Amino acid sequence: MACLAGGNLFTFNFSIAMYTFFKKLVLFLVIVISSDRILGWCMKELYFSQKTGQFADITYAIDSARQDIIIFGSSRAYHHYSTSILSQQLSRTCYNTGMDAQMIPFSCAMQEAILSRYQPELIIFDISPWEINEGSEKYEKLAALSPYITHHPELLKYTDLIGPWENFKLNSKVYPYNSSLFISLYNTIAVDENKSANGYVPLTRVMSGKEMLLNKVKIDAEAKKEQEQQKKYDQQAIQLYKDFLNRVDSAGIKTFVVISPALYKSTFNQETIEKLKSITNTHIMVTFLDFSLDPVFIEKPDLFSDIFHLNKKGAEIFTGKIVPYFKDVHPNRKELYSNNSSETL
Amino acid sequence: MLFNSFSFVIFYILITTAYFVFPHKYRWLILLSGSCYFYMAFVPVYILILGFTIVIDYIAGISIENSVGRKRKALLIISLVANIGILAVFKYYNFLNDNLGILLGNFNQENPIPYLHILLPIGLSFHTFQAMSYTIEVYRGNQKAERHFGIYSLYVMFYPQLVAGPIERPQNILPQMHAKHTFSYVNMVSGLKLMLWGFFKKLVVADRLSLYVDSVFNHSSFHNGTSVAIAAVFFAVQIYCDFSGYSDIAIGCARTMGFDLMKNFKRPYFSKSIKEFWSRWHISLSTWFRDYLYIPMGGNRVSPLKRYFNLLVVFLLSGIWHGANYTFIIWGFLHGLFLVFGQLLKPVTQRIQPERGLKKTIYNAGSMILTLTLVTLSWIFFRAASVDDALQLLSNLKTFGAVPFTGGLNNFAHCLLAIFLLFAIEYKMEFLPHKYNLFYHPRIWVRYASLTAMIFIIILFGVFSGGQFIYFQF
Numbered sequence: 001m002a003c004l005a006g007g008n009l010f011t012f013n014f015s016i017a018m019y020t021f022f023k024k025l026v027l028f029l030v031i032v033i034s035s036d037r038i039l040g041w042c043m044k045e046l047y048f049s050q051k052t053g054q055f056a057d058i059t060y061a062i063d064s065a066r067q068d069i070i071i072f073g074s075s076r077a078y079h080h081y082s083t084s085i086l087s088q089q090l091s092r093t094c095y096n097t098g099m100d101a102q103m104i105p106f107s108c109a110m111q112e113a114i115l116s117r118y119q120p121e122l123i124i125f126d127i128s129p130w131e132i133n134e135g136s137e138k139y140e141k142l143a144a145l146s147p148y149i150t151h152h153p154e155l156l157k158y159t160d161l162i163g164p165w166e167n168f169k170l171n172s173k174v175y176p177y178n179s180s181l182f183i184s185l186y187n188t189i190a191v192d193e194n195k196s197a198n199g200y201v202p203l204t205r206v207m208s209g210k211e212m213l214l215n216k217v218k219i220d221a222e223a224k225k226e227q228e229q230q231k232k233y234d235q236q237a238i239q240l241y242k243d244f245l246n247r248v249d250s251a252g253i254k255t256f257v258v259i260s261p262a263l264y265k266s267t268f269n270q271e272t273i274e275k276l277k278s279i280t281n282t283h284i285m286v287t288f289l290d291f292s293l294d295p296v297f298i299e300k301p302d303l304f305s306d307i308f309h310l311n312k313k314g315a316e317i318f319t320g321k322i323v324p325y326f327k328d329v330h331p332n333r334k335e336l337y338s339n340n341s342s343e344t345l
Numbered sequence: 346m347l348f349n350s351f352s353f354v355i356f357y358i359l360i361t362t363a364y365f366v367f368p369h370k371y372r373w374l375i376l377l378s379g380s381c382y383f384y385m386a387f388v389p390v391y392i393l394i395l396g397f398t399i400v401i402d403y404i405a406g407i408s409i410e411n412s413v414g415r416k417r418k419a420l421l422i423i424s425l426v427a428n429i430g431i432l433a434v435f436k437y438y439n440f441l442n443d444n445l446g447i448l449l450g451n452f453n454q455e456n457p458i459p460y461l462h463i464l465l466p467i468g469l470s471f472h473t474f475q476a477m478s479y480t481i482e483v484y485r486g487n488q489k490a491e492r493h494f495g496i497y498s499l500y501v502m503f504y505p506q507l508v509a510g511p512i513e514r515p516q517n518i519l520p521q522m523h524a525k526h527t528f529s530y531v532n533m534v535s536g537l538k539l540m541l542w543g544f545f546k547k548l549v550v551a552d553r554l555s556l557y558v559d560s561v562f563n564h565s566s567f568h569n570g571t572s573v574a575i576a577a578v579f580f581a582v583q584i585y586c587d588f589s590g591y592s593d594i595a596i597g598c599a600r601t602m603g604f605d606l607m608k609n610f611k612r613p614y615f616s617k618s619i620k621e622f623w624s625r626w627h628i629s630l631s632t633w634f635r636d637y638l639y640i641p642m643g644g645n646r647v648s649p650l651k652r653y654f655n656l657l658v659v660f661l662l663s664g665i666w667h668g669a670n671y672t673f674i675i676w677g678f679l680h681g682l683f684l685v686f687g688q689l690l691k692p693v694t695q696r697i698q699p700e701r702g703l704k705k706t707i708y709n710a711g712s713m714i715l716t717l718t719l720v721t722l723s724w725i726f727f728r729a730a731s732v733d734d735a736l737q738l739l740s741n742l743k744t745f746g747a748v749p750f751t752g753g754l755n756n757f758a759h760c761l762l763a764i765f766l767l768f769a770i771e772y773k774m775e776f777l778p779h780k781y782n783l784f785y786h787p788r789i790w791v792r793y794a795s796l797t798a799m800i801f802i803i804i805l806f807g808v809f810s811g812g813q814f815i816y817f818q819f
Binding site: 015017018020021027028031032035036039043100101136140143162163164165168169172174175177178179181182183215217218221222 | 534
């Protein structure tokens with residue numbers, strides 16, 4: 001078979017070998033695409049049948065959560081804010097959308113998905129200083145949103161941040177469930193005793209004093225190493241942070257940006273905290289609370305599960321401590337906050 | 346441009362299609378333009394360095410061929426100095442300068458030589474060595490000087506092996522660049538299958554393991570001995586899959602266009618000695634050092650003492666080739682030492698080696714485990730950011746047995762699955778080469794089912810965050 005694509009330059013023989021190859025390639029592609037649809041359907045059924053675990057919590061937060069108080073953030077939000085204490089003491093329903101290994105972009109995506117359905121009365125946004133440092137991990141983790149893009153197109157702009165071809169890859173029906181099979185199977189088959197309480201999962205482990213001292217030396221060494229390097233901020237993450245605050249301002253939702261307690265007293269992050277605070281202070285509905293140097297928690301290993309996370313006892317003390325700040329929640333909060341407030345404990 | 350990026354998929358389809366659509370006389374131009382684009386996708390300006398070495402070596406090749414006696418040798422030396430000079434400036438200048446600074450600092454003197462703020466061009470050591478092999482072979486009379494500047498440029502820049510090898514010899518690849526390749530169904534299909542296997546190694550194994558490895562190696566002081574041991578084993582598998590995965594993609598990609606690149610890996614972790622390991626690991630580099638350094642130094646024809654010395658020198662240089670850091674130098678030196686010890690112990694090992702039966706199987710398994718252990722220990726130096734970090738990690742091994750860091754059970758489970766799949770497939774390839782060849786099974790449905798399964802294993806379990814290949818930095 002000969003194919004002439006114009007002039008001598010492009011004359012070439014479409015050989016039998018090519019014909020055979022393309023014929024088999026088409027057949028193979030049909031098999032692959034069909035398999036993708038079938039396997040993708042199975043993965044979707046498995047994924048959305050989970051009743052417990054982080055995936056089920058994301059699904060609930062995106063599709064169903066309608067609580068008065070919504071908490072956003074990383075693992076430090078996930079493990080630091082007891083929803084039952086907040087609910088009891090504020091007499092309002094509460095849901096924690098914090099998620100392990102996630103950072104600002106994920107919080108923004110969750111916020112946008114939730115605000116597209118309803119407006120909570122109060123938002124708590126737990127942020128850690130390192131979330132605005134340079135690093136691509138915070139965007140790679142957005143792949144957790146992939147299973148939802150078919151019914152939440154507003155999330156596409158976030159999955160697009162993962163990489164230039166990410167949304168094209170999502171044409172595959174299996175790809176959104178990449179790396180999720182083991183967790184989905186576990187949560188479907190096994191009985192999960194650690195079911196979250198409205199998105200909150202306390203950590204039960206207690207650090208020892210020895211462990212704290214040992215890690216302090218290491219942390220100091222790492223901090224020294226990092227201090228030697230020039231700190232670079234992720235401008236995209238900063239913009240996402242501003243977008244988050246702009247959205248609550250426009251919606252008139254009272255919001256608290258909180259830096260939760262740290263185990264070690266460190267001044268290393270102060271520059272970043274100041275930067276976050278200065279951004280926050282330009283938003284009328286937002287209050288900035290910094291607990292990073294709170295003496296109640298500094299060097300108290302019995303309140304921590306590891307060097308970054310409070311344990312159950314620590315989380316309950318911390319939640320109890322911040323409740324008074326949220327007490328005056330009411331729908332017309334916007335007028336009360338005519339002066340930007342920023343508080344550091 | 347990374348092989349494990351979607352941009353590459355588009356690029357590959359366009360270039361391969363154009364390659365077969367255009368007549369033979371224009372194909373070098375298609376490949377050369379594609380290779381320039383491929384290289385410039387990293388740091389565009391560094392194409393000038395490549396251009397410089399190409400011009401130097403092209404002229405040197407023709408001049409060497411036209412010369413005799415001392416002039417011939419002088420021209421070779423000029424070409425080698427130019428190549429090594431570029432390597433020295435871009436790769437070793439700052440390292441040497443830092444060391445000079447430390448040395449002068451000991452005498453309370455300031456180092457007057459400025460630090461160069463330059464990025465290391467991607468794959469510099471690879472294409473420099475490939476270019477050097479050309480002038481050396483022309484000098485030795487094993488290869489005719491290439492008169493076609495475009496073809497010579499393509500020899501250095503051929504995109505599948507431009508940034509991480511295999512480091513080709515001109516005798517193998519230059520004639521192929523002149524030859525007219527017709528579309529071959531067999532080459533196309535086997536090339537694509539090899540690429541698929543390479544993608545599995547890179548995306549499912551290497552990039553998955555890197556998540557754990559990076560967590561441990563980047564925070565050396567935080568991890569106990571068990572975590573360090575796991576990370577070291579994971580890194581051994583990671584670097585093998587990262588690099589051999591790249592080689593498989595490169596070889597497969599070239600094969601689809603009718604080019605036959607040299608084999609770079611032969612399942613090295615089944616080696617029963619360090620010597621065997623080096624005949625299976627990065628074959629194109631180890632044979633380069635053998636042909637252009639070890640044999641000219643006397644090879645095996647010299648006294649044992651001189652031979653041991655030569656081995657140490659070659660492996661030290663191999664370490665330096667990998668990077669301007671003492672970690673690589675120590676890594677190379679360790680391998681040199683292992684080889685010397687291997688040779689010293691040869692009479693003993695030959696005497697105790699059982700000839701057949703179960704004892705031989707046990708002996709071989711023991712030898713493989715010992716070799717793997719030595720290689721894995723040396724990888725700690727290779728992967729660590731500094732010698733201090735490597736020593737810290739080694740000292741952490743004292744706490745072996747403590748509860749290890751998992752880096753998330755989900756990721757750890759994926760790591761174990763990846764290693765299991767890799768081991769199962771490589772074991773079959775090594776010990777049952779003629780059985781269960783699912784990709785080449787006579788029944789079409791078995792072939793299609795296994796290929797489809799491999800694609801979905803990659804989609805479901807692969808890591809798609811576009812991690813760079815480790816060997817690009819060299």
